[in-house]
Amino acid sequence: MVETTKTSQDRIWQVIHQIPHGKVATYGQVALLAGMPSHARLVGRILSQLPSETKLPWHRVLNSQGRITNPGRERQQSRLEAEGVTLINGRVSLKVYGWEP
DNA sequence: TGTTTGACGGACA
DNA sequence: CTGTCCGCCAAAC
Secondary structure (H helix, E strand, O other), X not given: OOOOOOOHHHHHHHHHHOOOXXXXXXXXXXXXXXXXXXXXXXXXXXXXXXXXXXXXXXXXXXXXXXEOOOOOHHHHHHHHHHOOXXXXXXXXXXXXXXXXX
């Protein structure tokens, strides 16, 4: 099958889909793993366009400070806690929950 | 084809 | 600790 040029969006989706349950990754990390260093903002833009029925664990993506930066942070927080990720003062300890591929 | 945008990152005060 | 500023650069307009 011919690999048509995948959009960066496809790669980013694929990377996020690899984040293990109960772990979290940063935007910069996702961009890096997608082969696009310094494109953290692009990751955020793409996530903002995700359909509500998406299968992607977008809630496991945080900023470099382990903080939720998104319009529906409260909902994201409950999803994370439902996976065993504890937030302290609206923050996640990347030291503990950071995804290390 | 040019300009603006942005779920970021990191440095600095 | 909080807030501000600038750099990055594809996508959206």
